[in-house]
Amino acid sequence: MDTPPAPARPDPLGVLGVPGExxxxxxxxAPCARAAADAVAELLPWYASVHRGAGALSRRCTLAYERARQTVGDFVGARAGDHVIFTRNTTDSVNLLARALPAGTTVVTFAGEHHANLLPWPRGSVRLPVPADPAGAVRALAAALAELSRDARPGLPVLVAVTGASNVTGEVWPVAELARVAHRHGARILVDAAQLAPHAPVDLAALDVDYLALSGHKLYAPFGTGVLVGRGDWLDAAAPYLAGGGATSHVGPATHEVRWATGPARHEAGTPNLLGAVALAAVCAALAGAxxxxxxxxxxxxxxxxxxxxxxxxxxxxxxxxxxxxxxxxxxxxxxxxxxxxxxxxxxxxxxxxxxxxxxxxxxxxxxxxxxxxxxxxxxxxxxxxxxxxxxxxxxxxxxxxxxxxxxxxxx
Missing domain, CATH: 3.90.1150.10 (Aspartate Aminotransferase, domain 1)
Known part of the structure; x- marks a missing residue:
């Protein structure tokens, strides 16, 4: 224990805890941040429906929900054309994207991933061995994508799915380098940022990644919300993740007479987790100002x-x-x-x-x-x-x- 003392404790979120534990x-x-708890407490008296009412309470809650979407999108560097879709957690986000993949998509992962980034992908996915170092990860991906380019049918999509930081070792993966390799071969890339986002800034535009998933409960906002953020074309072309109210623009008398919404609403059927979204946005805002x-x-x-x-x-x-x-x-x-x-x-x-x-x-x-x-x-x-x-x-x-x-x- 001969390391120098840590700097004075800065805690911009006011993390809650139990004395002695x-x-x-x-x-x-992660424990709840005071910023998240306060945001929820402030909104609770106004709690009402989102996107479904004309009353003052409903209008306020709808505004709070959409402001939360904007705040979270800004926090992760969402670009014009990206969708910010509220989910339950990272696992839910990855499963949503897995459901939205175009037919014939090959997914390339590494064997070191969390189960949430191993199990949802379709059969025929490529699982690369765990590399010995970050540079090895880049080389292995380049080789795998070059082989896919030779062997796969032309025009079929490829998605690379990789963690930002390992939930086992904490080791940070070379996301920007992997994104460059993926794009050089015409592939897209998803980053599981569940462990990275609580510890370091994550910016889709700066990293040049196509999709990002994270969980509020690991980001000091344990109110049951996560997000999937990324390019809208695959998401708008896919069948809704859940079928139900809010995901449609028109429902006719016959079972086949349905027009689905585009944008985030397409995959957010049902009453949304307003308090979870607002809590997550409050933490994102606090961290963005820290x-x-x-x-x-x-x-x-x-x-x-x-x-x-x-x-x-x-x-x-x-x-x-x-x-x-x-x-x-x-x-x-x-x-x-x-x-x-x-x-x-x-x-x-x-x-x-x-x-x-x-x-x-x-x-x-x-x-x-x-x-x-x-x-x-x-x-x-x-x-x-x-x-x-x-x-x-x-x-x-x-x-x-x-x-x-x-x-x-x-x-x-």
Whole structure:
């Protein structure tokens, strides 16, 4: 623990918490930001229908909902022609896009993805091996797309789907470089920004990506909303994700007499999650006005403190895909040799009031591979079959990190 102290704690969101509880599980669900809670509380007395009423309450709620869409779109750098579609979460967003793919689309992913970016894609998708470093990811994608260009029928679409930051290791993927490769071969690219957006600015225009998905519950707005943002042509041409009220411009007396709406409404049938959208927009606005460079510097200091402390514990082994110095956000997965990960997590919670995640983190292929590689790298034969994950957020302090390290060092 010889790293320099982290900068003073800036918390532009006013993250809520329970005194005495140490939450190191932000990667699963982040705590609620005061900005989100306040936005919801302010709107609650006015709560009414959206897009479906002429009364003052309904008009106010409709305006709040559409302003939230604009705020979220601005936060992620949405361009003219992009749709900002509110969903339930990242998984819902990716499934929506999977339903909207043109016939014959080939999807290219990496085996290190979260299940949400592995399971929704159609048969015939290409799953590339986990690369050893970011440059290897770029080379592997270039080779795969060149092969598809030779072998696939001309004109069939290709979508590359990749994480922005791994939910297992926190390692940041070379999104801009992957986007350049994809576009050079005529492919589109989706970024799963669920783990990246809470830690770093994400801009569709700057990264030149076609689609982006994220979850509010990982972005300090745990009110059941996510978004899919991106190019409108595939989304407008696809059948609605849900059939129902709000997704239509006309319904006639016969079953086939339906004209579907275009734009976000096409895929937002039913009463929308107004409060979730407003909460997410409030967090986006607060973060947009914050000093993101200072927040990043502080997180990196805490992350360095955590990783150095873990490395100093003789029975703790960190899991990683890329070299140890690769860029990453505040997520670290590790194992304690000779100890069951679920048992360690339970002891941390019961004896120290520290919350971490244990398991395979909804990324089973990657987590199992990393556990196997960790055993080979260290020569340890007593590593458990599942891992532990500590993930940092705006409310994390040096004392929280030190408490975890002390608890691990003194496990009975």
């Amino acid at each position: 140490i939450n190191l599980d932000h990667a699963a669900s 000093d993101r460079a200072a927040l990043h510097a502080r997180e990196q200091a805490l992350l360095s403190r955590l990783r150095r402390g873990l490395a100093a514990l003789p029975d703790v082994v960190e899991l990683r895909t890329f070299p140890a110095d690769a860029p990453r956000v505040g997520i670290v997965s590790f194992v304690v040799a000779g100890r069951d990960s679920a048992d360690v997590a339970a002891r941390l919670a019961a004896a120290h009031r520290i919350g971490v995640r244990d398991g395979l983190f909804c990324a089973h292929p990657l987590a199992r591979r990393l556990l196997s590689e960790a055993a080979a790298r260290t020569g340890r034969t007593d590593l458990p079959p599942t891992a532990l994950r500590a993930s940092l957020g705006l409310g994390t302090t040096e004392a929280d990190v030190d408490a975890l390290l002390t608890a691990l060092a003194t496990l009975p």
